Amino acid sequence: MTKANTLGETEDLQENLRRLTHLLHKHKLVEGLVHTQQMPRQELVEALVHKQNLAELQNLLDRLHPADVAHILEAMPLEDRLMIWELVKAERDGEILLEVSDAVRETLIATMDSGEMLAATGQLDADEIADLAPDLPRDVMEDVFQSLPMEEREQLRAAMSYPEDAVGALMDFDVVTIREDVTLEVVLRYLRRLDELPDHTDQLFVVDRDEHLKGVLPVNRLLVSDPDATVGSVMAKEMVKLHPSDNAHQAAQAFERYDLVSASVVNAEDKLIGRVTVNAVMDFIREQAESEALNLAGLREEEDLFAPVWKSLKNRWTWLAINLVTAFIASRVIGVFEDSIEKLVALAALMPIIAGIGGNSGNQTITMIVRALALGQLNAGNARKLFAKEIGVSAVNGVVWGSVVGLFAFFIYGSGSLGLVMTLAMMLNLLLAALLGVLIPLTLHKLGRDPAAGSSVMITAVTDSGGFFIFLGLATLFLV
Amino acid sequence: MTKANTLGETEDLQENLRRLTHLLHKHKLVEGLVHTQQMPRQELVEALVHKQNLAELQNLLDRLHPADVAHILEAMPLEDRLMIWELVKAERDGEILLEVSDAVRETLIATMDSGEMLAATGQLDADEIADLAPDLPRDVMEDVFQSLPMEEREQLRAAMSYPEDAVGALMDFDVVTIREDVTLEVVLRYLRRLDELPDHTDQLFVVDRDEHLKGVLPVNRLLVSDPDATVGSVMAKEMVKLHPSDNAHQAAQAFERYDLVSASVVNAEDKLIGRVTVNAVMDFIREQAESEALNLAGLREEEDLFAPVWKSLKNRWTWLAINLVTAFIASRVIGVFEDSIEKLVALAALMPIIAGIGGNSGNQTITMIVRALALGQLNAGNARKLFAKEIGVSAVNGVVWGSVVGLFAFFIYGSGSLGLVMTLAMMLNLLLAALLGVLIPLTLHKLGRDPAAGSSVMITAVTDSGGFFIFLGLATLFLV
Known part of the structure; x- marks a missing residue:
């Protein structure tokens, strides 16, 4: 045994x-x-x-x-x-x-x-x-x-x-501080007395007696400058200062734009309290990108690959429940037109095309807008231009893809008027998708909500129910 | 005028x-x-x-x-x-x-x-x-x-x-090199003769006469060590060496894991040819995340917000065309069952629910698998376990959501057998979604293709056409 x-x-x-x-x-x-x-x-x-x-x-x-x-x-x-x-x-x-x-x-x-x-x-x-x-x-x-x-x-x-998305959560306390009035020679001797410098020490922080941040001495400048010069004469006075309550997303943008390795964090009285380093920022960017990708697919959070089944379910149910509700609504929209479908059963086979392509097109628009909002590139000044562009794109798409689906319907069912209704419905649903593809994220943004989180479900719900309503409504008016 | x-x-x-x-x-x-x-x-x-x-x-x-x-x-x-x-x-x-x-x-x-x-x-x-x-x-x-x-x-x-995704494309040539046999004092004097050091110089590269890389001298170690010590005695011999043909994605993983600021790039003979710095890596990570998000939404590439309409169209058409084809296929699947729908028109209103929830669930699975593949966490050894888990999740989902939609159908149309068919179809389509949600990305990966690129379209196509077929097929067998 x-x-x-x-x-x-x-x-x-x-x-x-x-x-x-x-x-x-x-x-x-x-x-x-x-x-x-x-x-x-x-x-x-x-x-x-x-x-x-x-x-x-x-x-x-x-x-x-x-x-x-x-x-x-x-x-x-x-x-x-x-x-x-x-x-x-x-x-x-x-x-x-x-x-x-x-x-x-x-x-x-x-x-x-x-x-x-x-x-x-x-x-x-x-x-x-x-x-x-x-x-x-x-x-x-x-x-x-x-x-x-x-x-x-x-x-x-x-x-x-x-909170997790504040600079304070990315901050560490491994700062090496020096005084303004000493020479670089003194700084070099001071550093030599340390066993090691904290990781990512690309600059030393120059503070006064009360820890007020006066400037930064980049290590690279320390190395190339005359040892007899004073810190005050060599240090940089222009620097990135973050506050612990600043949004981590914006701090990350500063790191990306200005190619920083570390940045100071000061409190309201301009006293140095810590620093943020590029590795913390890179982790933050990675996590943000991941959680965005997960949320898009309807996963609440990162899942242990080998999580027990019930844990996975908890992670996935919210999304499925929301989608079920929108699916029920779309189903009832179709239900309203059951008489028409009974008379012209081709409508049942054609209606998912209208809804599907509308959803795809709407999601393309939303992705563009959400990205522009995240980068801070959208404002009242240029929103109108953007709106006009998206409407233009959807109009051309409507004519082109509308004709394609119209011809498809005509060849399968041999009815010219059915083809025309198909074309018209496609054009209208793409227009609806473009309108709401711009309006939904802009509105969420204005309300202070994250436009990335809910936009996609909402646009799909609209183009599904809307697409069914437009197509079956037009068919009921003109064909049945 | x-x-x-x-x-x-x-x-x-x-x-x-x-x-x-x-x-x-x-x-x-x-x-x-x-x-x-x-x-x-x-x-x-x-x-x-x-x-x-x-x-x-x-x-x-x-x-x-x-x-x-x-x-x-x-x-x-x-x-x-x-x-x-x-x-x-x-x-x-x-x-x-x-x-x-x-x-x-x-x-x-x-x-x-x-x-x-x-x-x-x-x-x-x-x-x-x-x-x-x-x-x-x-x-x-x-x-x-x-x-x-x-x-x-x-x-x-x-x-x-x-190519854009090779280390060679991220590399720069701003390396400061030193010899092994000199003292740190000599290195410090050498550096002082330079006007400035290249950005992101967190380490000096130690090479021999033929540019073979022998080690690296981290600047932080240079600063705290005895100036009389030789470079050879202080330098680190273990270091990250990249090759210009290495995959940039893997270099980025090394930067993230080991919190690097710079890394050496050597050729096949171990000669130093350049370096990669963290800012280039961060840009790469950001671009990758962006293009993934864009591709998911069916945008080929980043779009100038104010691009002329025709340019936007070019960027969006491939995806719409592919989706149109899958929509046509789904439409023909429904077409096969037109007789059944004519007899029981409720089927037309209920079928999008089965297809929609199947697609959502399949996309959740795919996102998990694609992520695990990107992180190198999936292999022959644990794939079976993962498969079992996803089937388990979909079985529970099938019972729960299947019952919900079954009850929905029962309450709307007052038919118990219609409710049962609805439940059964939901269970089967969720099972199909789980199976292919695992198989599609694994197969693409095995074929050397990018599983992130096409997986989502394929799973949606399968759960749409498959969902319609399963539901209408079962209804034709048992109800009509």
């Missing part, structure tokens, strides 16, 4: 290793590092698979970057994931938890006791703990607070007080 | 200024810079509007960052855009052309003669000229080549030889 168990375990391990190898292999997991001086990872893992050695697997995991371990964990079904998670050295738990997706983080934290969670946060900075905080139990967070020195406790409290 | 003209021009100018103010105002154009030491931009522009002074508008434009000028140009209707473009100092043309979207760049270049284009490229590095090259006439590019010194000519040729 014991033997069988041992064997079974070995097989499990082998299977896990096989998967890990496969992952590392096939999906070129650590692409960026493949060309390092090290022994290539794949050979390493193959060797491990041969020896079937748990200790070496652990060894390999220890040598992987936390982000790579996170990636492996995300790609593993639950039981394998937890097995790998057990092998990861405890002192790296915190860093890895930071890197995994929210959904996967939940599954990992579920296996940890309070002590382990507390230990995991012990390796992290205040701003990083703030990122984990929503997933930790309240009593653990209280212990975490107690364990921090006063300054970090204040930082953690500050970092946790900002 | 002259007076009227002058007046007219003044009014135009005023209108332009009004719009510019409005833009700067309302859309907080230069968000990141709003908190600089400068006089706030809005007041400045308001003052300008009062004076109606062309020279001052020009002055303002000259003081804006090229990226901000680019943004203003993108948000302006064509005639205003070209008016602003005329005011921009010629020596900034190149930088601004780099920042505007492809579509807008085309409109700006159309107003320039060969001499102006040549002058614009004169301010740019080889890698930047390569970005503009596709939009410049062939004869201008030949002049550009002639005007470059030998080394840059080679760089330009190299940069132009890579």
